[in-house]
Amino acid sequence: MQNASTSTIRRWEWWTRLAKRLQGAGLWVELTRNLASRDVETRYKHSLLGLYWAIINPLVTAAIFGFVFGVIFHVSTKPIPYVVFYLGGLTFWNFFANGVMSAVGSVSGNAALLAKIYFPRIVLPTAAVLARFIDFLFSLGVLVVFILLYRVPVHWTSLWIPGILMIQMFFTLGIGYMVAALNVLYRDVTQLMGLLLMVWLYFSPVMYRLSGHPQSLQIILLINPVGAMIELERNVIFTGHVLHPEYLWVAIAWTGFVFLGGIALFKRVEPLFAEVM
Amino acid sequence: MISTLHDGTATTRGSGQGSLLQPDRFARWAWVWAYGAVVTTLAAVRYSLYVVHGYSLSGYLAAFSLITHGQSKDLLTNPLTRAIASNHSWIIWVLAPLTSVLGVGFLFFLSALVVGSGALAVYRIGQLWQLEPRTSAVISSLYLLYPSLIAANIYDFHPGVWAAPLLLWLVWFALKKSWWGFGIMLVLMTGLGISVAGALVLTGIGLLLSKKSGWFGAADLTFTVLYWSLAHGGLILPHWAWAGRLSLRTVLYLIWALLPPSVAAGALFRRRSALNHWWLLAGGVLAWNIARGSVADTSPFTDHSALLAAFGAMALLSCDSITGRLGKWALLWSSGWVVLMGAYLYHSTWRPRPANGAEIAAALSLVPKSSLLVSQSYILPHRGVTVRNWPTTVITSRTIPNHTYVLLNPEISDGYSTSPILTAWLNIAKSPGKSHIRYHAAGVWLFQLTRPLPPQSLGG
Numbered sequence: 084m085q086n087a088s089t090s091t092i093r094r095w096e097w098w099t100r101l102a103k104r105l106q107g108a109g110l111w112v113e114l115t116r117n118l119a120s121r122d123v124e125t126r127y128k129h130s131l132l133g134l135y136w137a138i139i140n141p142l143v144t145a146a147i148f149g150f151v152f153g154v155i156f157h158v159s160t161k162p163i164p165y166v167v168f169y170l171g172g173l174t175f176w177n178f179f180a181n182g183v184m185s186a187v188g189s190v191s192g193n194a195a196l197l198a199k200i201y202f203p204r205i206v207l208p209t210a211a212v213l214a215r216f217i218d219f220l221f222s223l224g225v226l227v228v229f230i231l232l233y234r235v236p237v238h239w240t241s242l243w244i245p246g247i248l249m250i251q252m253f254f255t256l257g258i259g260y261m262v263a264a265l266n267v268l269y270r271d272v273t274q275l276m277g278l279l280l281m282v283w284l285y286f287s288p289v290m291y292r293l294s295g296h297p298q299s300l301q302i303i304l305l306i307n308p309v310g311a312m313i314e315l316e317r318n319v320i321f322t323g324h325v326l327h328p329e330y331l332w333v334a335i336a337w338t339g340f341v342f343l344g345g346i347a348l349f350k351r352v353e354p355l356f357a358e359v360m
Numbered sequence: 361m362i363s364t365l366h367d368g369t370a371t372t373r374g375s376g377q378g379s380l381l382q383p384d385r386f387a388r389w390a391w392v393w394a395y396g397a398v399v400t401t402l403a404a405v406r407y408s409l410y411v412v413h414g415y416s417l418s419g420y421l422a423a424f425s426l427i428t429h430g431q432s433k434d435l436l437t438n439p440l441t442r443a444i445a446s447n448h449s450w451i452i453w454v455l456a457p458l459t460s461v462l463g464v465g466f467l468f469f470l471s472a473l474v475v476g477s478g479a480l481a482v483y484r485i486g487q488l489w490q491l492e493p494r495t496s497a498v499i500s501s502l503y504l505l506y507p508s509l510i511a512a513n514i515y516d517f518h519p520g521v522w523a524a525p526l527l528l529w530l531v532w533f534a535l536k537k538s539w540w541g542f543g544i545m546l547v548l549m550t551g552l553g554i555s556v557a558g559a560l561v562l563t564g565i566g567l568l569l570s571k572k573s574g575w576f577g578a579a580d581l582t583f584t585v586l587y588w589s590l591a592h593g594g595l596i597l598p599h600w601a602w603a604g605r606l607s608l609r610t611v612l613y614l615i616w617a618l619l620p621p622s623v624a625a626g627a628l629f630r631r632r633s634a635l636n637h638w639w640l641l642a643g644g645v646l647a648w649n650i651a652r653g654s655v656a657d658t659s660p661f662t663d664h665s666a667l668l669a670a671f672g673a674m675a676l677l678s679c680d681s682i683t684g685r686l687g688k689w690a691l692l693w694s695s696g697w698v699v700l701m702g703a704y705l706y707h708s709t710w711r712p713r714p715a716n717g718a719e720i721a722a723a724l725s726l727v728p729k730s731s732l733l734v735s736q737s738y739i740l741p742h743r744g745v746t747v748r749n750w751p752t753t754v755i756t757s758r759t760i761p762n763h764t765y766v767l768l769n770p771e772i773s774d775g776y777s778t779s780p781i782l783t784a785w786l787n788i789a790k791s792p793g794k795s796h797i798r799y800h801a802a803g804v805w806l807f808q809l810t811r812p813l814p815p816q817s818l819g820g
Binding site for chain 1: 396
């Protein structure tokens, strides 16, 4: 009888704890949302062109690369025009690279806020990445316009894009947590990430197509989770079939590791924030 | 820091926020996913380079196709699915629809993650037994790094290898005295088929001999015997078929399988308390594999050998004198094995990759999805979930229908298509009356039969 009542009490405690956690999580989500929109607002607040910068940046880059590779070097991406092909890769790459670069300084750049109030610090890099997701949505609009302008056929497999984007989001968040925490301890991380992302870009199939290269090189490039995701995103939009679908699972596995590892690292370094800053 | 578990048992925990050897909750899961990521990558690379053995994978894909197309009655007659059907595994009924939608990569991913989760069970058992967090973390890493466990995952697809982590979770639930969790694990184990029934018996004995978990051991043994007797007319334990002599392969296997635990045990066996019954059970698994006498079972790369990782981990966890000793030795051992596995994978995966992978892919693209294809086992899985795949060995046992496609890469063996079999197929390719060549480049042959082919005798 006593056992039964103890078990009921434990169950009740469990439900109460769960309710409190959910309530807490709701507040964190609200805080993350507010910080993300504040980030977007302050970024474009005193600029003349405002949110248009989110469109101008990919447009200018695509125009330059389209001219250099498409016109001067005659890189063939037939049947897709090179500008559309390149923009297809660049849009998704920019979300990752900008997300990571925003997350790097998200904690160290908010020292004043951290000193004033207590909130889970992990909210800061999360909000930084989410803010870049808003920019990404504008860039995606540009990609859609170019697809329509060049009359490139789009396959129904594009419906997979939200799913792949979700994986990319978690991967970006994971790397974001890692670099945000490490940047508090070592400010070199900002410089290092700029350099690393440049190398990473060339090792990802953003400005070149994967098919046509030797098989072993293709596989080396696909082991890179961001490369695999960009290739998948472009494939589902433009070709309707995926050449190496098994690498989606490789990317998912690495995403799981990077996301959980990122949280673990952030939590490990978090107690040192007050000391260092 | 001392904290108390729900059942009132005191346990020591690390005082830090988490580190490599004192991981917190997220870090422990990150370790599991790290293992999953590395193993999934290796499996995918081997698969796309046509280096994966793929015989079991081809069989499972054919079985999934039969199941999803409502032709499960043919499981016993299809040349690729006969062995799977006789294993009485129900997990294939769950995997079939999932793989049809999610593809072959899903199997690699799932397998790596399930096996990796065993490390969490090892860690939790260690914590329950009040081992230092770093000791539990090191034993978890030893479990993950056990060569047989990694190899069984990346060479082919073997759901049987999931028995290792499931056994560890079974023991964890028994020690936690959770009948619900224990029951679920027991039922999941039956899903892996009769090939793991023996492992369940050994675990039952292990639990029976452990303090305070005797009832769980008895339940395990009773359930195992009853389930296999009622459901499938008897508990079939592996047959004793050793020829009585040690082959070179068996000796190599013994070294491979015994060396890692011996090195770890050597560091521990200064006290008698290091001896426990789990070592005997691990030895039982080893003896069992050798006694089977078949070449495949005395390989360190089969799912049967992977069970050694589970029993070995339990044996290490049960050593009273383990605390404070394991760290240095285990780390040395782990780093050594990582380097060795790296070198081994380079020599077994990257170096022997076929130089004609592009030609194999080009030939495969010429085979219509609706046509029957006879090919080597590392090529067949690339057609996905289909029943229209037959191994090259059918040449001796079946009449092969007219219009069947045959794709051969004689330069790379799959371990099953012997030289006489490949020669016989190539002779047919070169006979204009029997076949029509569709593709031939860089040693890759694709031809289509122009008449039914009766079973061939390769004796002469």
